[in-house]
Amino acid sequence: MTVKNITVLGSGVMGHGIAQVSATAGYNVVLRDIKQEFLDKAMEKIKWSLDKMVTKEKISKEEADGIYSRITPIVDLNEAVKDAEMVIEVVPEIMDLKKQVYAELDKAAKPEVIFASNTSTLPITEIANTTSRPEKFIGIHFFNPPQLMKLVEVIPGEKTAQEITELTQEFVKSVNKQAVLCRKDVPGFIINRLFIPMVHEACYLQDRTNATLEEIDSAVKFKLGFPMGIFELADFTGMDVIHKATVEMHLRDKKVINPHKTVEKMFDEKKLGQKSGEGYYKYSDDKYERVELSEELAEKCNPIQLVANILNNAAWLITNGASDIEEIEKACKLGLGLKKPLFETAKEIGIKNIVDELNKLAEEHGEFYKPDPLLESMI
Structure with missing residues (x-):
């Protein structure tokens, strides 16, 4: 099979980014x-x-024109998929909407066409x-912005054929990205399973220690090797x-996340972060702005609870056959920008210290914190 x-279904930030990346690699792209x-x-x-890439001399004017000419915008669905060999769906993350789109798409596309969903959290299976073609259906999770981010998570569903998984990995490589395979369709896949619970955990850490946002963020940046604070x-x-x-x-797994009320409250109050001018921090204008973090502030916060949380979820992924250490490290480096391998940081802090911390948290705050058997075996 060749593609x-x-x-590409959906022309928002992710959709047009994926279309551009694919056309740059020489594919004929219909953007719908x-x-x-x-x-x-x-x-x-x-x-x-x-x-912008021409101005920066990354590509020539001719190359830019060639890439642009390989993208055809079309509204009519039947017309948009008539020559397609692969459809990458990038509609908003609403399950009912996705199902509605696929009901139409399934009728419009030829039976041999591969369906790839660019979802970050919804169950592929x-x-x-x-x-009518679950064996030709796969998850392909690009990161934002697709033009710059190297990581793509590939997630087969329960019925996805092995050749479709391999073909999708080849496609990712062909568009100059790096694929990380999430072997099972688990909630959050790899990156979101590590990142999203950690945001909630950082809120709990603030409650439990009274550390400031800047102290926690400085510790995450300078002690855990993140490119910025959580x-x-x-x-x-x-x-x-x-x-x-x-x-x-x-909704899919109560054990994956311990929701902190702040996240929902901020969402309800439209404090969405940089895009709205206020989130955890306030931002003065729409330019990309950084918070003042320092090694001095980092010294005032012990981030062991955060390491324990992210490591416990990483261990869960391994124990449940969704990934392995090597793939998780690759995902963290490319998707979260970690400057230092996660398990290396864990060894420096001490696996035993982390397991003890999880046991202590489990006693005080419930089963959610119970250490994964893999971590206990690593002591």
Whole structure:
């Protein structure tokens, strides 16, 4: 099986980004949305992005024109998928909406066409089972912005054929990205399973220790090797995204996340982070702004509870056959920007110290914190 023609359904930030990345790699791309005005806006953004790369001398004017000409915007669904070999669906993260889209798509697309959903949290198997081709259905989770982020999570559903998984991994490689395979369709896949619960845990850490946001963030940045603090990262990601992922993941597995009321409260109050001017921190304007963090502030906070949380979830992924240490480290480096391997940080802090901390938290705050058997075996 070879793929040359791709249809991207949805022309928002992720959709037009994936279309651009695919066209850059030489694929013929149809970009489809429900209104012409959405497509016009998306094509404008692609043009702006390509022009910027020409200005920076990353590509030539001819290359930019070639990439742009390989993307065809189309509103009519039947027309949009008539030559497609693979459809990458990038509609909003609402299960009913996705199912509705796939009901239409399943009728419109030829039976041999592969369906790939760019979901970050929704169950692949459940969506796949609403189509007539669950064996040709796969999760392909690009990170935002797709033009810059190297990581793509590939998630087979329960019925996905092995050749489709391999073909998708090859596709990811062909568009100059790095694939990380999440072997089981688990809530949050790999990155969100580590990142989203940690945002909640940071809120609990603040409650339990009275540390300031800046102290916690400094510890995360300088002691744990994150590129920015966890609250800063949450503001950058957007509380709407985090709240949505929280609800989805918690719905599917109560053990994955211990929701802190602050996240929902901020979402309800429209404190969405940088995009709204206020999240955990306040931002003065729409330019990319960084919080003042320092090694002095880092010394005032012990981030062991956060390490314990992220490590326990990583161990769960391994114990449950969804991933392994090597793939998790690759995902953390590319998806979270970790400067130091997670398990290396854990060894420096001491696996025994982490397990003791989890046992202590479990006694005080319940079963959620029970250490994964893998961590106990690593002592």
